[in-house]
Amino acid sequence: MSQKRVLTGITTSGTPHLGNYVGAIRPAVEASLTGEFESFFFLADYHALIKAQDPDLVHQSTLEIAAAWLALGLDPDRVTFYRQSDIPEIPELTWLLTCMTAKGLMNRAHAYKGAVQVNIEAGEDEDNAINMGLFSYPILMAADILMFNAHQIPVGKDQIQHVEMARDIAQRFNHHYGEHFVLPAAQVDEDVAILQGLDGRKMSKSYGNTIPLFLTEKQLKKHINKIKTNLLEPGEPKDPDSSALFQIWKAFATESQTAEMRREFANGIAWGEAKRQLFELVNEQLLEPREKYMQLLENPAQVEDVLVRGAVKARKESTLLIKKLRSAVGIRPLG
Numbered sequence: 001m002s003q004k005r006v007l008t009g010i011t012t013s014g015t016p017h018l019g020n021y022v023g024a025i026r027p028a029v030e031a032s033l034t035g036e037f038e039s040f041f042f043l044a045d046y047h048a049l050i051k052a053q054d055p056d057l058v059h060q061s062t063l064e065i066a067a068a069w070l071a072l073g074l075d076p077d078r079v080t081f082y083r084q085s086d087i088p089e090i091p092e093l094t095w096l097l098t099c100m101t102a103k104g105l106m107n108r109a110h111a112y113k114g115a116v117q118v119n120i121e122a123g124e125d126e127d128n129a130i131n132m133g134l135f136s137y138p139i140l141m142a143a144d145i146l147m148f149n150a151h152q153i154p155v156g157k158d159q160i161q162h163v164e165m166a167r168d169i170a171q172r173f174n175h176h177y178g179e180h181f182v183l184p185a186a187q188v189d190e191d192v193a194i195l196q197g198l199d200g201r202k203m204s205k206s207y208g209n210t211i212p213l214f215l216t217e218k219q220l221k222k223h224i225n226k227i228k229t230n231l232l233e234p235g236e237p238k239d240p241d242s243s244a245l246f247q248i249w250k251a252f253a254t255e256s257q258t259a260e261m262r263r264e265f266a267n268g269i270a271w272g273e274a275k276r277q278l279f280e281l282v283n284e285q286l287l288e289p290r291e292k293y294m295q296l297l298e299n300p301a302q303v304e305d306v307l308v309r310g311a312v313k314a315r316k317e318s319t320l321l322i323k324k325l326r327s328a329v330g331i332r333p334l335g
Contacts, residue, residue, distance in 0.1 A: 004037040007150035009044040012061040013052040016068040017210035019195040019203035022251040029073045039079040040148050046084050050133035066303045071293035076306050086311035089318035094143040100173045109138050142166035149182040160186045177328040196244035198226050214293045224279045234270035
């Protein structure tokens with residue numbers, strides 16, 4: 001394995017939005033085209049089942065997210081692009097790792113602790129509505145990473161802990177059974193934009209404040225018009241740094257376009273005019289990908305074909321590793 005490996009998972013529990021695009025998809029696709037490292041991208045449909053128990057939603061989201069990545073320039077011939085559930089070795093590895101993972105480590109996972117805290121504050125039993133998927137999903141995430149011995153895992157700050165847990169689990173397994181896993185590191189890009197949503201909070205499906213990525217022009221305009229602004233009149237100077245609208249502008253604009261809009265804010269541009277210009281900027285960049293995305297949604301078999309080919313590529317590695325690991329833990333032929 002000469003090149004460094006980078007691995008990114010995308011949970012299939014909703015429709016991709018502008019925040020996903022500028023925060024994850026665009027930088028990942030750009031990085032994958034440099035050829036500097038081997039890139040692994042997967043649709044985390046097992047992860048989706050922890051929160052999304054609507055089968056149609058998970059199925060539709062898988063199509064939409066795969067189509068979005070392909071429409072935005074991901075080249076399946078240059079990367080390994082697969083669906084998590086197409087790699088049966090991943091759940092098998094999850095079990096091998098589960099047997100090496102201290103329960104105390106899982107007790108410290110942020111998502112689990114957060115869910116317990118919500119229950120306590122609501123006066124409920126602390127484990128109310130918490131399933132084992134939520135409790136042990138850092139182990140599944142560790143299996144995703146360790147299955148392909150990825151070196152770098154691009155994540156947001158909220159996911160650093162899970163990569164560190166994967167590292168701990170790998171170290172423990174290596175110590176017990178011999179050196180099988182590369183120890184992964186979290187890669188946090190401070191320059192990647194985190195967009196605010198329509199209400200000024202972080203753009204997130206859980207807040208329901210997103211601008212979906214491939215809306216029709218009419219719908220995109222409608223959503224941009226809903227971005228929360230203050231009551232300053234046209235002609236009154238406005239602060240770009242506290243404006244969700246300016247922040248989205250900055251994520252799509254060139255440096256000179258950003259400087260120009262900053263001047264417009266100082267000159268008191270009307271909010272309606274700023275929104276009109278933002279719509280035109282975003283719409284122009286999404287015209288071509290939107291067309292490709294719509295074509296792919298109408299041809300799910302084409303997307304399926306890409307994912308199946310990706311799984312064949314991925315399984316060349318996963319079957320070899322699981323064979324070695326089975327032998328290492330003592331699951332091997334008797335003869």
